[in-house]
Amino acid sequence: MQTQFHDLPAASAGTFRRLRSLHFGRGASGRKAYLQAALHADEVPPLLVAQKLATRLAALDDAGAIMGEIVLVPMANPIGLAQDLQGSLLGRFDLGSGVNFNRQFRHLTPALIARLSGRLSPDAKQNTRTIRACSHELLTEWLPTSETEALKHLLQTLAHDADLVLDLHCDNQAVVHLYTGTAQAEAFAPLAAYLSAQALLTSEVSGDEPFDESASRIWWELSAHFGEHFPIDPHSCLAATVELRGETDVSHELAEQDAEALLNFLRHLGHIDGAAPALPPSCPATPLEGVEPVTAPAPGIVVFAKAPGDWVEAGELVAEIIDPLTDARTALHASVSGRCFARSARRYATRGMRLAKIAGAKPFRSGKLLSM
Ligand SMILES: [Zn+2]
Numbered sequence: 394m395q396t397q398f399h400d401l402p403a404a405s406a407g408t409f410r411r412l413r414s415l416h417f418g419r420g421a422s423g424r425k426a427y428l429q430a431a432l433h434a435d436e437v438p439p440l441l442v443a444q445k446l447a448t449r450l451a452a453l454d455d456a457g458a459i460m461g462e463i464v465l466v467p468m469a470n471p472i473g474l475a476q477d478l479q480g481s482l483l484g485r486f487d488l489g490s491g492v493n494f495n496r497q498f499r500h501l502t503p504a505l506i507a508r509l510s511g512r513l514s515p516d517a518k519q520n521t522r523t524i525r526a527c528s529h530e531l532l533t534e535w536l537p538t539s540e541t542e543a544l545k546h547l548l549q550t551l552a553h554d555a556d557l558v559l560d561l562h563c564d565n566q567a568v569v570h571l572y573t574g575t576a577q578a579e580a581f582a583p584l585a586a587y588l589s590a591q592a593l594l595t596s597e598v599s600g601d602e603p604f605d606e607s608a609s610r611i612w613w614e615l616s617a618h619f620g621e622h623f624p625i626d627p628h629s630c631l632a633a634t635v636e637l638r639g640e641t642d643v644s645h646e647l648a649e650q651d652a653e654a655l656l657n658f659l660r661h662l663g664h665i666d667g668a669a670p671a672l673p674p675s676c677p678a679t680p681l682e683g684v685e686p687v688t689a690p691a692p693g694i695v696v697f698a699k700a701p702g703d704w705v706e707a708g709e710l711v712a713e714i715i716d717p718l719t720d721a722r723t724a725l726h727a728s729v730s731g732r733c734f735a736r737s738a739r740r741y742a743t744r745g746m747r748l749a750k751i752a753g754a755k756p757f758r759s760g761k762l763l764s765m
Contacts, residue, residue: 394451399547401471404489404540410471412544414551417450418459426664427555428655429466429548432495432562432604434473434484438637438648439561443467445652453656458666463659464555469548470494472541487541493765494541495560495634498549498607502614504531509615513623521629524615525554549607557662558608558632559584559655566639567735568702569651570594570752572605573633576613578678580631583661586675587654588635591702592734592752596681600761605632631662639701640738676732682756685729686764687711687749689742691721696740697749703733705751712748729753 430439473484570592609632616627660669
């Protein structure tokens with residue numbers, strides 16, 4: 394294993410932030426898997442899972458079982474991790490800009506289309522290499538102007554040539570669930586199965602350029618653009634956001650279990666030598682456009698009737714809101730049937746707040762599909 398340290402440019406005089414990336418394997422197969430933990434810095438379960446992964450991957454590396462290269466960034470966001478305000482760790486948004494740390498990665502497709510003109514060939518494998526080289530050129534030309542932009546630039550650069558990208562997160566209160574591109578649902582069903590995920594949410598474009606899409610989306614877009622004349626594998630990079638339950642679901646047992654599931658998926662894809670265990674059944678893939686964000690139409694005390702993992706029928710009570718000023722009670726009923734996979738950890742709602750998410754099977758939303 395090799396350890397690399399990456400220093401971010403200081404946002405302010407006298408401050409200093411650093412990340413590390415752990416590099417396993419000797420790259421013999423030419424394939425690369427990239428995993429990072431807690432881009433939303435206050436999401437602690439993936440930080441512990443990464444600890445377990447690092448130990449396990451080091452042992453596998455010593456045994457010569459890493460087939461290509463596996464890169465692990467066990468703590469992806471030192472900026473957010475230091476945003477401790479009066480007892481609350483605020484690691485989701487950059488306090489300086491208000492921008493979500495998992496948004497506004499570079500969408501390279503338009504620049505790649507221009508740059509690839511005259512550089513593609515009839516050989517799909519060669520085209521994969523050429524596109525990665527062009528992506529690297531574009532990322533090198535990106536000159537970040539802030540510490541947070543430098544962080545995004547670093548993470549996107551570390552992942553740009555990977556065949557597999559797993560961005561490890563968690564939700565407020567949740568069961569395990571995954572987000573990926575629509576075309577990659579089948580590829581990630583085994584990961585959903587190994588993790589016992591209860592929702593596998595897919596979208597073509599979820600909006601605002603989250604990290605996983607910055608790695609995967611270029612491939613199906615370039616394949617659609619050039620495919621008639623030059624073959625491009627639309628799955629050259631499989632990428633998913635993996636939500637490892639809720640923010641307080643931190644235990645050695647769960648982390649070991651999740652690390653084992655992730656390693657089994659890496660075995661399944663041939664990044665690690667050895668047979669992966671037989672696949673348990675997987676939850677069905679459902680469209681992100683079908684997720685109902687149950688939203689508070691009024692402020693008040695939130696009393697949930699449903700918990701993550703519960704199946705909800707359309708029309709069933711999900712939560713009640715009680716206004717402490719007027720005593721008015723508002724019942725919130727689901728409008729779709731599906732698995733409740735996440736809910737807020739807060740029990741006081743302001744008007745318009747999203748309280749719970751239900752994975753419906755039928756698309757009914759459009760536009761920006763992720764929460765803030
Ligand atoms: Zn997150």
